[in-house]
Amino acid sequence: MIHVRGLTRSFGAVEAVRGVDIDVSKGEIVGFVGPNGAGKTTTLRMLTTLLRPTSGTATVADCDLFTDPAGVRRRIGYVAQGGTVGPFSGVGEELVLQARLYGLSRSEARERVTRLLEELDLAGGEKRTAGQLSGGQKRRVDIAMGLLHRPELLFLDEPTTGLDPQSRTNLWGHVRRLRAESGMTVFLTTHYLEEADALCDRILIIDDGTIVASGTPAELKAAHDAGTLDEVFLAVTGRELREGAAA
Amino acid sequence: MTALAALTGHYLRTSFANRFAIVFGAIQPLFYLVIFGPLFSRSGVGSWDTLVPGLLVQLALMSSGLVGFGVVFDQRFGVLERLRVTPAARSTLLLGRVLKDSVVLLIQAAGIIVLGYAFGMRAEPVGVVLGLLLITVLSIGMAALSYAAALTIRMELFAPVMSTLVIPLMLLSGALLPMSLAPAWLDVVSRFTPFRYAVEALRALFAGPPTSPTVLWGVLVTLVFVAVGFTIGTKVYQRENT
């Protein structure tokens, strides 16, 4: 579903991503983990056609990133780290617009939005503006934005940051269900290693623009003789992902 | 096509949800019409028929010139990225916005014309309709440039830069006082701004048959302006935003 070789991206003198290789098969849930500034968002923005790589090759959802970005866009969903709706915009209005940009008819779009909001515990949320929602509710609206067209491949950039434990667990359930029902592939970033452990089939650890470890949670733990992924992270990078996480 | 219709409809609904903003976008020309117009029409310089076409160009500059603000917010809140990752062409994303802007401008311009008639403007209805068309086309170029500027210059500079830029352009167009009064140097400078030709074409259209060379020049210059404006706008919209 994703095949990436030697992908790099610089911003002036800053080498944000320094040659990453990524392979993700259909139906996998893959976690992309790393500290602030590691290059996670930059990588995702390249794979979703928003940023031009400085070098490298990539096929995303069976389309070449460089020669067929429109094909990539049709097949993927992307939920950005920074949100998707302004505070004064009506949630339903924005979701329906997004669905229609993916080619759904007006009635299909409305139906889909209602369904999706129900599934994300936001039933009836259409009539509100994003500014009237709590942080976690707004985050779920962002996630709905990426699911409207039932993409084959979904990129989630820190989907659970700001969600309470229950909403996080609900979201994991939703992601697992999507994979079970439609075989959707999910590539997500997170700072929560226990989340990656619980949710992901495979994990890539990125630090300073390079992938420093990858494997299933069990493989990673075994390879570093660690009980938790936090310990793996410490062993691989010499740092803790979050203060006190591996303690 | 679905995408363009959905976008334009969305932006129109959002605009009409706030009708006050539509009136407010035309507030400067409205003030000129109501407070400056009565003086102007008795000054011996010109009549309502001279002033109203000028105010329409002022409107296009002020109203469409500042629409870029909207996209600044879209960029800040991640809306732009969200739209950019859909299959809709980036030129469509721009066109949807610009079409909304031209509809809003058309409504504002119609309001000013109606008020102009109420004050005593005597203009050919056919010319007025053609004039509305011309001003709408002009506004498309202006709006596209406004979005390009909003996505290019620093967010907090957009409003001051645009409003500072728009005023000399408006004065140079002869929108308020015709350039026939200008000293030679000012007249020459004015000829390098596209809006002068639009103002003069509008005055000619309001005054008589739409066949004079002035009208032709105005139409030509405006078409070139739109082509350039929309090309620049699309270029900027297609650029990645880092």
Ligand SMILES: Nc1ncnc2c1ncn2[C@@H]1O[C@H](COP(=O)(O)OP(=O)(O)OP(=O)(O)O)[C@@H](O)[C@H]1O
């Ligand atoms: N548009 C940009 N212009 C300049 N530098 C950038 C830009 N975007 C990212 N960077 C730099 O690239 C590096 C990687 O940033 P990126 O956003 O990819 O990190 P991240 O792994 O997503 O971090 P976080 O966990 O904080 O979201 C950082 O050093 C950042 O400052």
Ligand SMILES: [Mg+2]
């Ligand atoms: Mg990030």
